Amino acid sequence: MAVLSKPAAEPKFGFSPIPVIDISDPESKQAIVKACEDFGFFKVINHGVSSELVSVLEQEAVKFFSLPKSEKTQLAGYPFGYGSREIGRNGDVGWVEYLLMNANLDFGSVPFPGIFRNALSEYTTSVKKMTCHVLEMITDGLGIKQRDTLSKLVSDSNTDSMFRLNHYPPCPLINKNTNGGKNVIGFGEHTDPQIISVLRSNNTSGLQICLTDTSWISVPSDPSSFFFNVCDSLQVLTNGRFKSVKHRVLANSRKSRVSMIYFAGPSLTQRIAPLTCLIDNEEESLYEEFTWSEYKNSADNSRLSDNRLQQFKKEPVNDS
Numbered sequence: 001m002a003v004l005s006k007p008a009a010e011p012k013f014g015f016s017p018i019p020v021i022d023i024s025d026p027e028s029k030q031a032i033v034k035a036c037e038d039f040g041f042f043k044v045i046n047h048g049v050s051s052e053l054v055s056v057l058e059q060e061a062v063k064f065f066s067l068p069k070s071e072k073t074q075l076a077g078y079p080f081g082y083g084s085r086e087i088g089r090n091g092d093v094g095w096v097e098y099l100l101m102n103a104n105l106d107f108g109s110v111p112f113p114g115i116f117r118n119a120l121s122e123y124t125t126s127v128k129k130m131t132c133h134v135l136e137m138i139t140d141g142l143g144i145k146q147r148d149t150l151s152k153l154v155s156d157s158n159t160d161s162m163f164r165l166n167h168y169p170p171c172p173l174i175n176k177n178t179n180g181g182k183n184v185i186g187f188g189e190h191t192d193p194q195i196i197s198v199l200r201s202n203n204t205s206g207l208q209i210c211l212t213d214t215s216w217i218s219v220p221s222d223p224s225s226f227f228f229n230v231c232d233s234l235q236v237l238t239n240g241r242f243k244s245v246k247h248r249v250l251a252n253s254r255k256s257r258v259s260m261i262y263f264a265g266p267s268l269t270q271r272i273a274p275l276t277c278l279i280d281n282e283e284e285s286l287y288e289e290f291t292w293s294e295y296k297n298s299a300d301n302s303r304l305s306d307n308r309l310q311q312f313k314k315e316p317v318n319d320s
């Protein structure tokens, strides 16, 4: 598979610079805002999501991915269902298989064992609650009076939030003798289009975030924590103050990686534009308004690594 890239730089000082936020402490709200500005990424601890629930969901996901390919592909379909190697429908590939679904699905109706369906339903409910709590800490930290300004965008049962289970099998292509020690891409570089995404994985590393256009840093795995990722729509809502972080996953030669990601998105009709309460008198709005449905359609027609916000950037106004 043509998913090889140059070897990645490892973190430089042997420690991880990724901000760690204790969300049980209300004082953390400024630290979250700073993390969203500097990294577009942070790790959350003391989150209140049951570790038992997480481990049941992971076990059920592992069982699902170990089914014969014919059984898994019965669920195939874009954009909801099982996929293998192909990501999206525009030619992207990775060393990954996945289940992708609307997070507000009636899980009672999906053709999985009861224990899997219940875990999906309880996990998405619990992670959504945590996400709304974090979004409220962010609005507080930004000094926005109405605490639910962001959380209300993702809290309804009609939102277009998504849930994804990814499985990266051990990759035999990673071998110094046969591929010169190059990386194999599990999930290619991209930003997430939604508002905020919440990732949890097993103990296998592979996730990297891009801080500048050239330097990738590895995110040490931590199965008991959640990683929050600022997405494109939150970059727009904050008029570029928060950064939608570019990220990717590298395959591992020996261990499989299982990740679960909740993409908190708005309803299809929601209008996305910089929040007026965040724009100072002299400041210009950097983005044209769009509806989530417009943005999603254009995202679905793009390649993974495309800069999807580019077409919504306003031309700078020249005063002179």
Ligand SMILES: C=C1C[C@]23C[C@@]1(O)CC[C@H]2[C@@]12CC[C@H](O)[C@@](C)(C(=O)O1)[C@H]2[C@@H]3C(=O)O
Pocket (backbone or CB within 6 Å): 079, 087, 088, 089, 090, 092, 100, 162, 164, 190, 191, 192, 193, 194, 263, 299, 300, 301, 302, 303, 304
């Ligand atoms: C190549 C693609 C896959 C993707 C839709 C797209 O056309 C561009 C955005 C991709 C992405 C990245 C974040 C999420 O994993 C995802 C579900 C999303 O909302 O946007 C995927 C899309 C997908 O896998 O369908």
Ligand SMILES: O=C(O)CCC(=O)C(=O)O
Pocket (backbone or CB within 6 Å): 164, 166, 187, 192, 199, 201, 207, 247, 248, 249, 259, 260, 261
């Ligand atoms: O699987 C992962 O760890 C990250 C995958 C990802 O970025 C995505 O599905 O959008």
Ligand SMILES: [Fe+2]
Pocket (backbone or CB within 6 Å): 190, 191, 192, 247
């Ligand atoms: Fe992503």
